[in-house]
Amino acid sequence: MYTSAASLVRSADKIASPPKVFNKVNEIVNDPDSTTEDIARVIAEDAGITLRLLRVVNSAFFGYNQKVDSLDQAVMALGTSQVRDLVLATTVADSFDGLPPDLINMELFWQHSLACGVAARSLARVRKEMNLEPFFLGGMLHDVGRLVMFSKMPEQSRAIVVRCQQSNEMMHQVEREVFGFDHAEVGGCLLSNWGLPPQLEEAVASHHRPQLAVRNPMLASVVHIADVIVNAVQMGRSGTPVVPRLFPHAWSRYGMAASVLPQVINEMEMQYRSFIRALEAKATEK
Amino acid sequence: MxxxxxxxxxxxxxxxxxxxxxxxxxxxxxxxxxxxxxxxxxxxxxxxxxxxKGADQDAVNTQFLLKLDGEKRKAIEREMDRLFQHNDATDPVIEELRRICLARESLRAAGQP
Incomplete structure (x- = not known):
């Protein structure tokens, strides 16, 4: 039994570091002397990621009107930090390969994460945030702690899923009751170990308690709201069979009228589909 | 529209x-x-x-709810009650979200993809 989210994450050596290619890309992005070609070269070493990245860049998700057909162009068009974030978003699930399928359906988990990412991005766009990527990434990664729990504590995690399905309890509350910490905290610890920005760690760690966020309360609030929306419209599965409680404070901070919801949900569904189509396109298609 | x-x-x-x-x-x-x-x-x-013409897509969708027979309709309402049980039903944001979800479910139940 683990006494805290941090001790659990420390014990998870296999996932102690983020996907390798992300690490390399991150190093280059943080190096002021690096060039776009450096980044393109590192990504080019991984054919799978290269393909995914080019498809996503060319999808309606970004809506460029010219075709981007080389990595150099993609890095130029997106900017280096957005490329890094996309590399992380599309590779994070790879770190958790091998979780038993009867415990967690990775496809549904990934769909839930992606839906939450695009929902957070749409919410941010509606309130005219300048930089949408942290919102997308925060939504994408918000439940990553659950994967750590599933890989280190499979039996107890399974028991919690079963219990919530029967009782309609909120999963993070049951986790706190049983373990003394929840998947949100575990996710925060993991991202902190991975060296990701503190505001991202905070948004993930507080996605069920956004009132605790101090570094970037807007990011935390938006990720929280996105999770509520995605559980309500049931895109993918987070494992929790109910809509988590919406904190009115989070919505007040968000500062828009409830009437923006239809627009946000429509936009989220369109972006979600274009992203999925981009990733699923067969290699033979251009 | x-x-x-x-x-x-x-x-x-x-x-x-x-x-x-x-x-x-x-x-x-x-x-x-x-x-x-x-x-x-x-x-x-x-x-x-x-x-x-009509307010918007989910206003159109909501019409399907009215067309569903009593049993199906009740089943969808019950499912919404279950789904939103941890939320404050009088919060305008939750009200709107629930309305959208209800419309989507009705559409699904009415056999639209």
Whole structure:
């Protein structure tokens, strides 16, 4: 039994570091002397990621009107930090390969994460945030702690899923009751170990308690709201069979009228589909 | 404004956009009130969906809820109660979210993809 989210994450050596290619890309992005070609070269070493990245860049998700057909162009068009974030978003699930399928359906988990990412991005766009990527990434990664729990504590995690399905309890509350910490905290610890920005760690760690966020309360609030929306419209599965409680404070901070919801949900569904189509396109298609 | 599958179009609805056949010619123009005869013509032309005036897509969807029989409707309402049980039903944001979800579920139950 683990006494805290941090001790659990420390014990998870296999996932102690983020996907390798992300690490390399991150190093280059943080190096002021690096060039776009450096980044393109590192990504080019991984054919799978290269393909995914080019498809996503060319999808309606970004809506460029010219075709981007080389990595150099993609890095130029997106900017280096957005490329890094996309590399992380599309590779994070790879770190958790091998979780038993009867415990967690990775496809549904990934769909839930992606839906939450695009929902957070749409919410941010509606309130005219300048930089949408942290919102997308925060939504994408918000439940990553659950994967750590599933890989280190499979039996107890399974028991919690079963219990919530029967009782309609909120999963993070049951986790706190049983373990003394929840998947949100575990996710925060993991991202902190991975060296990701503190505001991202905070948004993930507080996605069920956004009132605790101090570094970037807007990011935390938006990720929280996105999770509520995605559980309500049931895109993918987070494992929790109910809509988590919406904190009115989070919505007040968000500062828009409830009437923006239809627009946000429509936009989220369109972006979600274009992203999925981009990733699923067969290699033979251009 | 919402686009509606042809099976759900009813006489009296008003087109918000021209309906065109696959040859590109206008079958019926925007603003026209749809009649039973028009619906048959749309179907014979293979028109899959038309844009009708109405508040928005989920207002259109909500109409399906009203068409569902009592049992199905109750089942959807019960499912919504279950789904939203941890939330404050009087919060306007939750009210709106629940309305959208209800509309989506009704649409699904009415057999639209």
């Amino acid at each position: 919402g686009s509606l599958a042809i099976e759900f179009v009813e006489p009296g609805m008003v087109l918000s956009r021209d309906v065109r056949g696959n040859n590109g010619l206008v079958i019926l123009g925007a603003g026209a009130e749809i009649t039973e005869r028009h619906i048959q013509i749309f179907k014979s032309w293979g028109v899959a969906e038309v844009d009708v």
